[in-house]
Amino acid sequence: MTASVPVPPPTVELTPAPALRNFPDRDRYELWSGDELVGVEGYERRDEHTLVLLHTVVTEKYGRAGFARLLVASVLDELSAQGTKIVPVCTYVQSFLERFPQYQPVVADR
Numbered sequence: 001m002t003a004s005v006p007v008p009p010p011t012v013e014l015t016p017a018p019a020l021r022n023f024p025d026r027d028r029y030e031l032w033s034g035d036e037l038v039g040v041e042g043y044e045r046r047d048e049h050t051l052v053l054l055h056t057v058v059t060e061k062y063g064r065a066g067f068a069r070l071l072v073a074s075v076l077d078e079l080s081a082q083g084t085k086i087v088p089v090c091t092y093v094q095s096f097l098e099r100f101p102q103y104q105p106v107v108a109d110r
Contacts, residue, residue, distance in 0.1 A: 004102040007073045010066035014038070018067070020074040029078075031071045038062050039071045041090075050085045050108050056092040072096045073103075080106045 010018075014033040021030050027045070031038040039058035043051040053075070058068045072093055079086060085108035088094045097103055 005100050007100055010070050012065045029075050038067050041071055041075045052087040053090045053093045055090050076103045076106050
């Protein structure tokens with residue numbers, strides 16, 4: 001069993017709390033706080049059960065406050081719940097997976 005490392009929350013609290021939205025027509029997940037975009041996780045669908053995570057971007061206003069971490073954890077939690085696997089091309093996602101090994105089961109066999 002993989003050790004679970006708690007994912008720290010962002011260092012800034014937003015109201016309303018950030019919510020994850022999937023936009024498959026744009027091939028990306030977006031993290032929103034009310035009507036304000038916080039960040040984007042771009043992907044490419046490899047097949048019915050696999051997404052390639054391409055890039056993680058947080059708007060400048062929310063940079064360096066833990067929102068990329070929240071975005072990636074939220075995406076991985078949602079994909080895991082759906083039974084979808086990932087191919088982590090994004091270097092941020094790769095480093096996230098090293099830091100939080102409990103998410104390794106969501107990584108597709110290469």
